[in-house]
Amino acid sequence: MEVLLEVEGLTRYFGGVAAVKEISFQVQEAEIFALIGPNGAGKTTVFNLITGLLAPDAGSVVFEGKSLAGLKPHQIAAAGITRTFQNLQLFGNMTVLENVMAGAYLKGRTGFLKSLVTWPGSSREEKLIRREALALIDEVGLAGLAGLPAAALPFGRQRLLEIARALASGPRLVLLDEPAAGLNSAETKELAGYLKRLREEGKSMLLVEHDMETVMEVADRIMVLNSGEAIALGTPAEIQANPEVIKAYLGEDERVA
Amino acid sequence: MLKKALVFAVLIFFLVLPFLIRSNYLLGMLIVTGLYSIIVIGLGILMGYAGQVSFGHAAFFGLGSYTAAILATSCGWPTPAALLAAMALPGLVAALIGRPTLKLKELYLALATLAFGILVHILFNEGGEITGGPSGLAGIPYLSLGGLVFDRDIEFYYLVLAVVLLVSLAVNNLIQSRTGRALRAIRESEHAAQTAGMDTSLLKLQAFVFSAVLAGLAGGLYAFYVTFISPSPFSFHMSVQFVLMAVVGGLGTFWGPLQGSGLVVALGEALRWAVPLVIPGAGGEYQIIFFGIILVLVMIFRPAGLGSLLSPQVNQERAGRPGGREVDGGVAGG
Ligand SMILES: Nc1ncnc2c1ncn2[C@@H]1O[C@H](COP(=O)(O)OP(=O)(O)OP(=O)(O)O)[C@@H](O)[C@H]1O
Ligand SMILES: [Mg+2]
Numbered sequence: 105m106e107v108l109l110e111v112e113g114l115t116r117y118f119g120g121v122a123a124v125k126e127i128s129f130q131v132q133e134a135e136i137f138a139l140i141g142p143n144g145a146g147k148t149t150v151f152n153l154i155t156g157l158l159a160p161d162a163g164s165v166v167f168e169g170k171s172l173a174g175l176k177p178h179q180i181a182a183a184g185i186t187r188t189f190q191n192l193q194l195f196g197n198m199t200v201l202e203n204v205m206a207g208a209y210l211k212g213r214t215g216f217l218k219s220l221v222t223w224p225g226s227s228r229e230e231k232l233i234r235r236e237a238l239a240l241i242d243e244v245g246l247a248g249l250a251g252l253p254a255a256a257l258p259f260g261r262q263r264l265l266e267i268a269r270a271l272a273s274g275p276r277l278v279l280l281d282e283p284a285a286g287l288n289s290a291e292t293k294e295l296a297g298y299l300k301r302l303r304e305e306g307k308s309m310l311l312v313e314h315d316m317e318t319v320m321e322v323a324d325r326i327m328v329l330n331s332g333e334a335i336a337l338g339t340p341a342e343i344q345a346n347p348e349v350i351k352a353y354l355g356e357d358e359r360v361a
Numbered sequence: 362m363l364k365k366a367l368v369f370a371v372l373i374f375f376l377v378l379p380f381l382i383r384s385n386y387l388l389g390m391l392i393v394t395g396l397y398s399i400i401v402i403g404l405g406i407l408m409g410y411a412g413q414v415s416f417g418h419a420a421f422f423g424l425g426s427y428t429a430a431i432l433a434t435s436c437g438w439p440t441p442a443a444l445l446a447a448m449a450l451p452g453l454v455a456a457l458i459g460r461p462t463l464k465l466k467e468l469y470l471a472l473a474t475l476a477f478g479i480l481v482h483i484l485f486n487e488g489g490e491i492t493g494g495p496s497g498l499a500g501i502p503y504l505s506l507g508g509l510v511f512d513r514d515i516e517f518y519y520l521v522l523a524v525v526l527l528v529s530l531a532v533n534n535l536i537q538s539r540t541g542r543a544l545r546a547i548r549e550s551e552h553a554a555q556t557a558g559m560d561t562s563l564l565k566l567q568a569f570v571f572s573a574v575l576a577g578l579a580g581g582l583y584a585f586y587v588t589f590i591s592p593s594p595f596s597f598h599m600s601v602q603f604v605l606m607a608v609v610g611g612l613g614t615f616w617g618p619l620q621g622s623g624l625v626v627a628l629g630e631a632l633r634w635a636v637p638l639v640i641p642g643a644g645g646e647y648q649i650i651f652f653g654i655i656l657v658l659v660m661i662f663r664p665a666g667l668g669s670l671l672s673p674q675v676n677q678e679r680a681g682r683p684g685g686r687e688v689d690g691g692v693a694g695g
Contacts, residue, residue: 155556156555157552157555157556176555176560177552177555177556178555178556178557178558178559178560178561180556181555181556181557181558182558186556186557186558187556189552189553193550193552193553194549194550194553195545195546195549195550195553195554196549197545197549198542198545198546198549202542202545205539205542206542206543206545206546206554206557206559207557209539209542209543209546209557209558209559210557210558212539214538214539214540215540216535216540216564216567216571218538219534219535219538219539219540219541220531220532220534220535221531221534222534222538223534224533224534224537224538225537229539230538230539233539269553269557270557272557273557273558
């Protein structure tokens with residue numbers, strides 16, 4: 105298997121405190137790599153550093169052999185990495201369909217001037233993006249809701265919509281920040297099944313999730329963070345048996361299954 | 362989205378309106394309102410979608426006017442070419458101002474355009490022979506397209522009506538396109554827009570340049586309509602009125618710019634007539650106080666603007682969010 109993402113010595117300070125300290129890991133092609141750890145461990149910060157929303161103080165991120173250093177978030181997305189947000193960042197006033205079509209922005213070419221002179225929905229590109237967006241909406245389980253404003257969806261559906269939006273541009277790597285938070289147990293099961301199907305299709309995922317059952321079920325490998333530092337890396341079985349992990353993390357978090 | 366029947370009805374109304382009013386004064390007001398609404402449409406894209414404010418659009422309006430006037434008189438350019446230049450120059454200037462400022466947070470463009478507007482107004486006044494100083498430029502020819510010379514108000518009215526219609530339709534295309542979705546996405550969540558691959562700085566710059574080009578178009582048409590221009594209509598005061606028209610009409614609505622411009626022009630005329638009756642010797646500066654009060658009242662009672670009267674679903678969407686833009690809270694995530 106090939107290495108898709110290489111994170112090396114990633115470090116970021118907030119006011120003298122290291123939120124992320126010398127983290128290194130690699131994500132393989134068609135792998136679900138999970139980052140777990142207690143609240144404030146630095147998981148979301150790792151996502152912000154990889155997607156370019158934050159600049160690292162040290163370390164590097166290499167994707168498909170190319171360094172992402174200094175790239176803007178939209179350039180990193182164009183390189184093939186998209187994400188969802190822990191605190192949902194949907195386009196609330198836009199419909200479900202428009203959200204997913206906006207997620208497919210990178211698939212289109214129509215610029216500002218051409219947009220002015222093209223009748224809405226009439227171009228071939230627009231029809232194709234629309235069709236693919238509708239298919240993706242069905243696939244994540246939002247069939248029949250395409251015309252609703254995103255803000256009108258129940259919380260669990262909004263999470264699914266974020267995932268659909270992140271997948272819409274056809275990225276090679278998707279970062280999922282707590283995708284199961286707020287989902288009921290049936291929805292969580294469905295989500296786990298969907299993530300596994302995506303992996304079968306060759307998609308790589310970096311997963312941050314507090315729901316241990318889901319993590320243990322879907323992840324190929326897990327890295328445990330605590331106070332910004334990596335304290336363990338291994339398969340789900342190895343992590344569950346690691347005494348340091350149990351002490352630092354599993355022991356003090358009631359949410360663990 | 363857009364109700365075609367309504368658009369046709371309104372279009373027919375404006376087609377027959379000149380025959381109903383039979384007043385040169387009112388026809389002139391309608392022409393000016395139409396020209397303003399072209400500017401306000403652009404400003405609506407900038408404010409309503411890119412989430413940026415410009416307090417310098419009267420300067421782009423003026424740049425367009427002076428460009429058209431100077432090229433068509435001293436330089437002897439054909440009027441259509443001068444009109445194209447009147448669009449190009451403000452667009453170019455906007456690109457120069459916008460490139461550095463739009464990378465920064467919201468307020469910077471507002472400040473930069475404010476300073477720019479004041480500077481340009483001074484240039485118009487102090488431009489010596491080139492701008493004609495405070496007394497301005499006279500002897501601007503009428504616009505002639507092909508064999509058609511727009512030398513009568515009624516002809517110019519229909520020209521402006523056609524331009525407003527075309528610009529409105531183009532903007533309606535834009536909003537529902539890939540680019541329009543991106544502009545709306547920026548307003549909703551800039552971080553999500555960026556991580557979906559949208560170059561948000563570039564999109565904001567394009568919106569700003571587009572709005573300046575439209576202001577230049579209105580300016581060029583204005584010069585060929587009045588055939589005499591001076592610095593006074595291009596002051597900071599006018600920039601504020603454009604912002605007022607955009608907000609009162611309703612940001613991001615199809616009908617907003619037309620309604621906002623119409624209302625503010627009508628109010629301006631009414632105030633010009635009424636204020637001296639109440640406060641003898643009062644000048645234009647009182648107008649701006651009244652406009653300020655109106656702006657505050659609109660923000661309180663109709664945050665989505667008047668445009669929402671004709672497109673209720675837009676009102677619904679935005680009623681809960683005055684200003685139409687959410688507070689930007691640092692880096693998204695945890
Ligand atoms: N933009 C920021 N400014 C200042 N401090 C920050 C910022 N972002 C994160 N932090 C701090 O960095 C640390 C790590 O935060 P982060 O959000 O990455 O944790 P997390 O592992 O995602 O936690 P959770 O499970 O609660 O989502 C925390 O102490 C947090 O307060
Ligand atoms: Mg987090």
